[in-house]
Amino acid sequence: MKIALEEHVVFPAFLDYLAHAMPKVTPGVYADIVAQLSDFGERRLAAMDAAGVGRAVLSLSGPGVQIERDTAVALRGARLANDLLATEIQRRPDRYAGFAHLALQDPLGAADELERCVRELGFVGAMVNGHTLGVYLDDPRFAPFWERLEALDVPLYLHPDDSFVKPYVLEGCDELLKPTWEWTFETASHALRLVFAGVFDRYPRARLILGHMGETLPYVLWRLDSRAALTTGNRPLAAPPSHYLRSNVYVTTSGQCADVPLIAALSALGEDRVLFSIDYPYEDSATAARFIENAAIDETVRDKVCRRNAEALLRLPAG
Template identity: 40%
Template sequence: MTETQVLNETGTTLAFSTDYKRIAVEEAWAPQQLLDVYRTELAAGNISDPGFNSLWGYYLGNTERASALSARIVEAGPNRLAAMDAAGVDVQILSLTCPGVQILKTDIARTLAVEANNILKESVDAYPDRFYGLTAIAPQDPEHAAQEIRRGHDNLGFKGVIINSHTQGEYLDDKKFWPIFEAAESLNTPIYLHPNTPSPQMIQPYVESGLDGAVFGFAAETGLHLLRIITSGVFDRFPNLKIVVGHLGEALPYWMWRIDFMHATSVKSRRYEAIKPLKMRPSDYLKRNIWFTTSGMPWAPAVEFVRDVVGTERVMFAWDYPYQWDPQEVAALDALPWSIEEKKEFFQGAAEQVFRL
């Protein structure tokens, strides 16, 4: 193994392998125009979603962390590249930050999604060796979203689709959204299902206890969303659909045995109208149609567990910039007791295969 040393921005010397690229696949970005719209909507009280008001009411505030985040997230140039270089990250796949345009009125959302994609294309073109992009869509209009997926793939050269989980309390298992799945599957382009704060229907116990965000609410909401997609039969209808999910699967790999057991029990009992027989067990779809990233979860025991239960080829690196990123993280993951081949698959190969880089 060849190794290099870098003095990162904190003054710490990091050592990491140079035998493979490190491709970080869940890296947030937003055009300034979108943050301006968020700020206007918050000031006017136009959005009633408690999760959005909690999340962006904070990140558009005046604290040191909020100011740093809002400055970093709109930048896809020298400062972002410097942070990457300081930690040994070679490439970022950029995607529109949560909740994207999904919180906005449909006409505004459509326009902003197109504009955001055009702006992101400029950044990707400026640094083609360092950045790739995912297509932002407005699921509020599924047919327009499908068209934008095709434009992102065919005209902009983007490598997948970003969906920031629920859209104003609606979930993708609703068949009205299935044109989105149809477009993604037909193009063999993956959907990254990124967390959102819990929907208005479920958020109250989370927000009143301060647990609505990344500490727990994100995982509870997105794990629910992904499980709804599985149990609704989406992957029986779209067997070649690829979905990527962060935070090591929002805890679903840990629950696989119990999910299979209780799903089979529910099917047999006919207790729920929504639970129908599937062609496979729920866990089988997690092992066939889902890929898992380490965004926000660079914890060796959890990484090893998920690799063990879903397969090493389905787990890949993400850095969660600029929300939860640590310059030491890459060196720590580089130090895991894996072979060079396993590390190359984790940092580079899986991303190249899934996103067709």
């Protein structure tokens, strides 16, 4: 049995937000993606069963209300998304769990909504889609959110989104936009902002999840430590950068179905820090399942990656 953590949904009220982030696809492909995202019954469960996924942690496909410029509208939208998701989870609590969708335009409001989702709706954490209108989570204004996240003892899944301003290096090379490459360095940079701003010194029990086998960060721990030791600045860290990436960060296999990044992540972060995910419906469930079932790791580690690590991190029922 597998547990999958980056499995997406959408509701009609959020389709305009979804279109903002969608890569260029044909109308037919877009319609099929929306149909898969909108389904909580036979089609989704059949894909889960075929991949051996016993439980999926569902989240609204981004960016959602994080791109909404009206804060009041964003707060209402986040609450609506969470209520709709909770209703679907309650229909199949044996198969589904949920990550909260949050309007971080109002950090205190987002913290309150996260607490409602965890305490009243039974959600197991939150998913945040990158920056919120160009503001990253290391900004001091998010202190109330980090305090609440740590107090609730649930993880934050940092999911990619477009850069607030298109990086100049990508000008004239649209093939590298969005999931091909832009989202990787955008999300990795966001995570490193949290490290170098001392977020995990201030909130040492906060836990962050990165998809796509860690957005390349497991490859660069030594270099981060080496260069950080030479950097002068006014924000000294209590430990080398790799300490926080090993202590506060978990990664999932979503969208990375290859042994090399898997083994690198396990070696760099430890066998308790890597969790299976698919990125449904943007990745093929059967392909992800075949990959992890045949990966060049021993069976004890495979069992941890497939389910036990998720059970421990999210406090899900064993088995």
